[in-house]
C-alpha cells in the first residue's frame with residue numbers, strides 16, 4: 046500500500062468478497078433504512094414530551110409520547126438484532142471463504158514458496174491476513190453503513206430546527222478528516238512494521254522449536270532468551286505505538302465533538318434568549334447533532350480502519366496471486382503405454398550464475414532399473430525434483446513419450462510415480478494411515494507392502510501394531526523405521542515408476558539387502574530410479590549414471606572406455 050494514497054484497487058478487490066452475500070447485504074441495508082426512519086421520530090417525540098407535555102403540564106401527552114418512544118426503541122432494537130445476526134453469518138462465511146481459498150492456494154503453490162518459510166510463519170501470516178481481510182464484513186463496517194443513513198436523517202432534522210446551527214455541526218467534518226488522514230498514514234506504516242515483525246518472530250520461534258535439541262546440547266538458553274527479549278520488546282514497542290495512535294484518534298474525536306456540543310449550547314442559549322428557539326427545540330437539535338457528529342466521525346474513521354487492514358490485505362492478495370504449480374486446464378492425460386522419459390538438453394539453476402545441471406540428456410525406458418550416483422550436492426535430488434515437476438528446467442525439456450511433461454495433467458502425471466524421498470514426511474497419525482495414505486489399499490496389500498519394505502517386524506512390536514500413533518513426523522520411530530514406513534507407502538501406491546532417493550540410508554545391512562532383492566525381483570515390471578551412496582545397491586541395475594560438475598555420464602560407457610577403479614560414490 047502506498048501510505049500517501051488511498052488504494053481504491055485494493056478496496057475494490059476486498060469488496061468483491063461481498064458479492065456472494067449480496068441479498069443479505071440488501072436486507073441489512075433495508076433494516077438500516079427502517080431503523081433510520083424509526084430513529085428520526087425519536088428526538089421529535091422527546092421534543093413533544095418536553096414542550097407539549099412537561100412545559101404545558103399535560104400528563105396525558107407525556108404518557109402517550111413515552112409509549113410511542115418505547116415502541117420506537119423496541120422496533121429499533123429488534124432491527125438491530127436482525128442486522129447483527131445477518132452480519133455475524135456474513136462475517137463467518139466470508140472468513141471461511143478466505144481461509145478455504147488460502148488453504149487451497151497453499152497446496153497448489155510451487156514448492157519453492159516453502160523453501161525459505163517455516164510452518165509457523167506461514168500459519169501466522171495467513172491467519173492474521175484472513176482475519177484482517179474478513180474484517181470488511183465485521184460490525185464496524187455494518188455500523189458505518191447505518192451511519193450514512195443516520196447522517197442523512199440527522200442533517201434533515203437539524204435543518205428543520207435551525208440551519209445556522211447545522212453549519213456549525215457540519216464544519217467539524219473537514220477538521221476530523223485532516224486528523225484522520227494524518228493518523229491513517231502513521232497507522233498504515235505501523236501496521237506494516239508490526240506484521241513484518243510478527244512474521245519474523247514466528248519464523249524465529251518455529252526455528253527454536255525445530256532446533257530444541259541443539260539448543261539443549263549447546264547450552265544456548267541465554268543466547269536464545271536474549272534474542273527472544275529483543276524481538277518481543279520490539280513487537281511490544283511497535284504494538285504500543287500503534288495502539289497509542291488509536292487512543293489519539295479517539296482523543297481528537299472526543300475533543301472535537303465536545304467543542305461542537307459546547308458551541309451548540311452557547312449558540313442554542315443565545316437563540317433561546319432572543320426567542321428564535323424553544324428549550325425542547327435545542328434539546329431536539331442536540332439529539333440530532335449527535336446523530337450527525339458521531340456518525341460523521343465514524344464514517345471518516347473508515348479511512349483509519351482501512352489503514353489497519355490494508356497492509357494485511359496487500360500481503361494476502363499477493364499470496365493469492367502467486368504462481369501455482371501448473372495449469373490444470375487444457376492438460377493432456379498421459380497414456381500408460383508411453384512411459385519412456387527423456388531429458389533433452391536440460392539445464393537448471395536455483396540461483397543466477399550457478400548452474401546445478403548442465404545440458405543433461407538421458408532416456409529412462411519403461412521397465413528399466415537405473416541408479417544415479419554422485420557426490421553430495423552434485424544435483425541428484427534436483428534431477429528427481431525436475432522429474433516430479435516440483436521445479437522446472439531453466440532450459441531444455443523433459444518428455445514422456447512424445448509429450449512435454451508440462452502438457453500433462455499434473456495429478457495424472459504424478460500418479461505414475463511412487464516416491465521415497467531423502468527425508469520422507471510422516472503425518473502425525475497411525476502407522477496404517479501413513480502407509481495407506483489415500484485409504485484405497487486393502488488390508489492384504491498393506492500387509493504385503495510392510496513385509497516387502499521390512500517394516501512388518503517393528504510394526505508388530507508396537508503397542509497397537511499398525512494402529513499405533515507415530516508422533517510428529519514419526520518422532521516415536523527410529524530413522525530406519527521411518528524409512529521403512531515410507532518405502533511401504535511407496536510400494537502400496539504401486540505406481541509404474543518407483544523413485545528411491547537414498548531411501549535406505551537408515552536401513553541396517555540385512556534389511557537393505559532384503560529390500561534390494563524385492564526391488565529387483567518383486568518389482569521387476571516396474572521402472573526404478575534409485576539414488577544411492579551405497580556401492581552394493583548398484584548390483585542388478587540396468588544402468589548406472591554418475592552426476593558430476595552438473596553433467597550426467599553413463600558409467601557403463603566410462604568403463605568401456607577403459608576407466609577402471611572409478612570411485613563411484
Ligand SMILES: Nc1ncnc2c1ncn2[C@@H]1O[C@H](COP(=O)(O)OP(=O)(O)OP(=O)(O)O)[C@@H](O)[C@H]1O
Pocket residue numbers: 160395396401419420421422423424425426427428467
Ligand atoms: N532450494 C535451493 N536453493 C538453492 N540451492 C539449492 C536448493 N536446493 C539445492 N540447492 C543446491 O543445489 C545443489 C544440488 O543439490 P541436490 O540436493 O540436488 O544435491 P544431491 O546430489 O541430491 O546431494 P546429496 O547427495 O547431498 O543429497 C547443491 O549445491 C545445493 O546446495
